[in-house]
Amino acid sequence: MPELPEVETIRLQMKEEIEGKKIESTKVISDKPLGNTTVEEFKERVEGAFIKDVKRRAKILIIKLSTGDSLLIHLKLTGRLLLLRPSVPIEKHTHLIFNLNDGHQLRFWDLRRFGYVKLVSGKLKEVLELKKLGPEALELSLNEFRNILAGKRSGKIKSLLLDQHFIAGIGNIYSDEALFYAGIHPERNVATLKEDEIARLHEGIRKIMSSAISYRGSSMDDYVDLFGKQGDFVPRHKVYRRMGKPCKACGSLIKRIKVGGRSAHFCPKCQV
């Protein structure tokens, strides 16, 4: 479940390890992640290209190629990007392999196959899935946060935090953790939020996700970093998947409910 901190962890590692490298060849084991692009076109346009930059927008990784094309990578629920030696056996659920000119392979692995690696040409500003995204969660000032909240007349705050058109980058883990930080119940109606609660929520989003990046993300199920290592943030979770366990602040038992079809974890005493 890579969210912004997990994707950013991989981006920072990729920038360090593969920027400037050349993609000598590719192997397409499954073409599903490619979307509408044919294997022939994918190979033709990617092979021989240099990796100029590795960027991120929300939970989407963007590899800029020397040809002007870009690769948009979304890991969705279970996707992994791994940098490995070619001698490492190809694991089940590996769908794409990029052979780099330094002898390493970048492999795309995805258990549930929801993720994608899409080749897009030219201007990223016209790519629909990027255009539709709301402001970056970590680049949003309190004023901007207040303004976009003010535009909402109703709705539960948890669902809003998960809506990528509203704010981009937050997923189920960090929405729960940010709401705990702010002492706000996940089902609170947005319109009832007080000024100090909005400020605390804004602060929580920034503090928790920045901290999660420094711990290289949360490894709950399938997420690992570029080197296959687990992130270290899970022990810092206050509520996410801690149902039935004592709240780290007050000792009350953490609850789990469904909000908008998603599981929401919270402390019934700290989050009124």
Place this chain on the structure above:
DNA sequence: GTCGATGTTATCAA
């Protein structure tokens, strides 16, 4: 063997 849960997003229905 079946059911439900896991969690991101597009799409479609109400």
Place this chain on the structure above:
DNA sequence: TTTGATAACATCGA
């Protein structure tokens, strides 16, 4: 308009 259900897919545990 907005919300909610569903589907895409694979695995695990009850």
